[in-house]
Amino acid sequence: MSKSISRDTKLCMSLSGRPGNFGTRFHNFLYDALDLDYVYKAFTTKDLPAAIGGIRALGIRGCAVSMPFKEACIPLLDEIATSAAAIESVNTIVNDDGFLRAYNTDYIAVAKLIEQHRVSSDTVLALRGSGGMAKAVACALRDAGFRQGTIVARNEAAGRKLANMCGYAWAPDTQNVQAHLLINVTPIGMEGGPDAERLAFSSEQVEQAMLVFDVVALPAETPLIKLARSKGKPVITGAEVIALQAVEQFVLYTGVRPDDELIARAAAHAGG
Incomplete structure (x- = not known):
């Protein structure tokens, strides 16, 4: 990232049993390209309640949730969107002034890929x-x-x-x-x-x-x-899923939807 981090920089993160680099590279590429004062970091934890409490208490704007936390985090959140509630699985948390809302952008990504193919x-x-x-x-x-x-x-x-x-x-x-x-x-x-x-x-x-x-x-x-x-x-790969669901997370965190060309560049950067 070319810009410096300040006290006003918004932090987004991920929680995964096996943290990877895709989300970090994808989101930070878009923050930089769109000149947004955000930064993204991947984490793992052995204390999920404390981690969710940290998101709430520290004002972390958003959190991607991966295995094995997608179901276990539900009782720790304040509001569950319809799609996430229906499938009893969360992959995205958005923090609005300490109120934690949960979504499932995996569902959105899979639906789009099935339609596209x-x-x-x-x-x-x-x-x-x-x-x-x-x-x-x-x-x-x-x-x-x-x-x-x-x-x-x-x-x-x-x-x-x-x-x-x-x-x-x-x-x-x-x-x-x-x-x-x-x-x-x-x-x-x-x-x-x-x-x-x-x-x-x-x-x-x-x-x-x-x-x-x-x-x-x-x-x-x-x-x-x-x-x-x-x-x-014909195949559909996990790389296609992770890119599409990450775009929807990015929009939930920032309120900004990148154009298709920029999304493709971010996905290429993240997968490189």
């Missing part, structure tokens, strides 16, 4: 995962008219709950699941994780798919995405 709502889907981000993706698909699908989750209680919420089936694993839209919303394939080299779906399932969607953003080219590309399948 012209995915037919008649497509049968299989979504692997049952956490906060999985809820955002599943509910966005449900609300876009997707009626046939399976939630794949080892946690039967969470998997069935999400499946029932969206009108889908539940399965404990991918073994007998058949679908043409495959979506990974688990840490499988995440850089530095224990399953970084694993596939969320089998090669045979990818072969049968019409579209493969992996929400993992680090790296964007996960083993699943690489396999899908090698088979000539």
